[in-house]
Amino acid sequence: xxxxxxxxxxxxxxxxxxxxxxxxxxxxxxxxxxxxxxxxxxxxxxxxxxxxxxxxxxxxxxxxxxxxxxxxxxxxxxxxxxxxxxxxxxxxxxxxxxxxxxxxxxxxxxxxxxxxxxxxxxxxxxxxxxxxxxxxxxxxxxxxxxxxxxxxxxxxxxxxxxxxxxxxxxxxxxxxxxxxxxxxxxxxxxxxxxxxxxxxxxxxxxxxxxxxxxxxxxxxxxxxxxxxxxxxxxxxxxxxxxxxxxxxxxxxxxxxxxxxxxxxxxxxxxxxxxxxxxxxxxxxxxxxxxxxxxxxxxxxxxxxxxxxxxxxxxxxxxxxxxxxxxxxxxxxxxxxxxxxxxxxxxxxxxxxxxxxxxxxxxxxxxxxxxxxxxxxxxxxxxxxxxxxxxxxxxxxxxxxxxxxxxxxxxxxxxxxxxxxx
Numbered sequence: 078x079x080x081x082x083x084x085x086x087x088x089x090x091x092x093x094x095x096x097x098x099x100x101x102x103x104x105x106x107x108x109x110x111x112x113x114x115x116x117x118x119x120x121x122x123x124x125x126x127x128x129x130x131x132x133x134x135x136x137x138x139x140x141x142x143x144x145x146x147x148x149x150x151x152x153x154x155x156x157x158x159x160x161x162x163x164x165x166x167x168x169x170x171x172x173x174x175x176x177x178x179x180x181x182x183x184x185x186x187x188x189x190x191x192x193x194x195x196x197x198x199x200x201x202x203x204x205x206x207x208x209x210x211x212x213x214x215x216x217x218x219x220x221x222x223x224x225x226x227x228x229x230x231x232x233x234x235x236x237x238x239x240x241x242x243x244x245x246x247x248x249x250x251x252x253x254x255x256x257x258x259x260x261x262x263x264x265x266x267x268x269x270x271x272x273x274x275x276x277x278x279x280x281x282x283x284x285x286x287x288x289x290x291x292x293x294x295x296x297x298x299x300x301x302x303x304x305x306x307x308x309x310x311x312x313x314x315x316x317x318x319x320x321x322x323x324x325x326x327x328x329x330x331x332x333x334x335x336x337x338x339x340x341x342x343x344x345x346x347x348x349x350x351x352x353x354x355x356x357x358x359x360x361x362x363x364x365x366x367x368x369x370x371x372x373x374x375x376x377x378x379x380x381x382x383x384x385x386x387x388x389x390x391x392x393x394x395x396x397x398x399x400x401x402x403x404x405x406x407x408x409x410x411x412x413x414x415x416x417x418x419x420x421x422x423x424x425x426x427x428x429x430x431x432x433x434x435x436x437x438x439x440x441x442x443x444x445x446x447x448x449x450x451x452x453x454x455x456x457x458x459x460x461x462x463x464x465x466x467x468x469x470x471x472x473x474x475x476x477x478x479x480x481x482x483x484x485x486x487x488x489x490x491x492x493x494x495x496x497x498x
Contacts (some may be wrong), residue, residue, distance in 0.1 A: 085144025093213030100215035116211030181226035184244025194342035210366035241271035246282035251421035332397030386487035388425035412486030437463035441488025
C-alpha cells in the first residue's frame with residue numbers, strides 16, 4: 078500500500094484530499110506552518126500526523142503531494158527534487174489519481190457550498206468527494222469524483238471533466254487575472270475540457286461560455302428554472318421547472334445565492350438520474366460546510382462565522398443575515414484576504430460596507446503575499462469609518478446586546494470567536 082506525505086496539508090483542498098486518502102486505506106502524513114486553521118480539526122479527527130516543514134520529513138518510501146502554494150523554495154520540495162522522489166502538485170495528483178466520472182464545481186463564488194450540496198444529493202451513488210472546507214470522503218471504485226475546481230492560476234485547466242458546473246463568473250484573484258475577460262477565457266478553456274457544461278443562465282459572463290452540450294439553471298429562463306413562491310426568514314418555498322416538469326421544495330437556508338447553489342446541484346442530480354421527489358428529505362438533513370453562515374449563541378446575541386472575502390460574497394452574506402434576523406443590530410468584524418484583492422476592489426468593498434458598523438482586522442496574508450506595513454496602512458485607509466480590530470475589541474463585543482456579530486474573511490478570523498465563547 079502506498080504511503081503519501083502532503084506538503085501544506087492544512088489547506089482546504091489538501092486537508093480534504095488527506096481525508097479521502099485515509100478513507101481509501103493509505104498511510105498519510107503531512108506538514109505545514111505552525112499557524113492553526115479551521116481545517117486542522119478534521120485532519121486530527123483522522124489521526125493524521127502533522128509536522129512543521131522540515132527536510133527531515135522526507136523519506137524514500139513515500140509519494141509526495143504539494144499544495145500549489147509551495148514551490149522550489151520550500152525546504153521539503155527542494156529536498157524531494159534533489160533526491161528525485163515521486164512528486165505531484167495537488168491539481169496534477171487529482172487529475173491522474175481519480176479515474177471515474179469527474180464532476181467539477183467551478184465559478185468565482187459558491188463552489189464549496191455547491192460541492193457539498195451535490196455530494197449530499199448524490200449520496201446514494203458511489204461517490205468520492207472533496208469539499209473546500211477540508212471535508213473529504215473516499216470510497217473504493219467510485220462512480221463519481223465530486224470536487225471543487227478553482228480558477229486561481231488556471232488550476233482548473235489541469236482537469237478533464239465529465240460535468241463542469243460554472244456557478245458564476247466575476248473578477249477575483251487580481252494578483253493573477255488582470256481583467257474580467259481573462260477570467261471568462263479561463264472558464265471557456267475549462268469548458269473545452271468538459272463533456273457537458275452546466276451554467277448559470279442569469280449570469281452575464283456565464284452567458285459568454287460556448288459549448289455544444291450545455292444545461293442551464295437560473296431564475297428567469299433556464300432548463301432548470303427556479304421561482305420563489307414564498308420567502309421566509311430562514312429560507313424559501315421554491316418551485317422548480319425542469320424542462321416542463323414542476324417540483325416544489327422547501328429550502329431551509331436564507332440568501333438568494335443559496336437558491337442558485339441548489340439549482341446547480343439539482344441540475345447535476347437531474348442529469349444523473351436522481352429521483353427528484355426524494356431530494357426534499359436530503360435537503361432537510363443537509364449540513365452546510367464549515368464557516369458558511371455557521372452560527373453560535375452568546376447570551377441573546379448570534380455570532381455568525383462566514384468565509385466571505387470578496388465584495389459580492391459579503392453582500393450576499395449580509396443579505397442572508399438581514400433576512401434571518403431583521404430586528405437585530407449587525408456588527409461586522411472583517412478580515413481582508415490579500416492586499417491585492419482588497420486594493421484592486423476597494424470601491425466595491427467600500428460600497429458593500431456602507432452604513433454597516435465595522436471592525437477591521439489586519440489583512441490575512443499567506444504564502445501568496447508577505448506582510449507589508451505600508452500595504453496594511455493602505456488597506457486601513459480604504460475603510461475610513463471602521464474601527465481597528467484587536468484583542469481589546471473583544472471586550473467591547475462581549476458587551477453587545479441583542480445583536481448579530483458577524484465574523485467574515487477567508488483567513489483565521491474565526492479564531493477570535495473561540496475567545497468570545
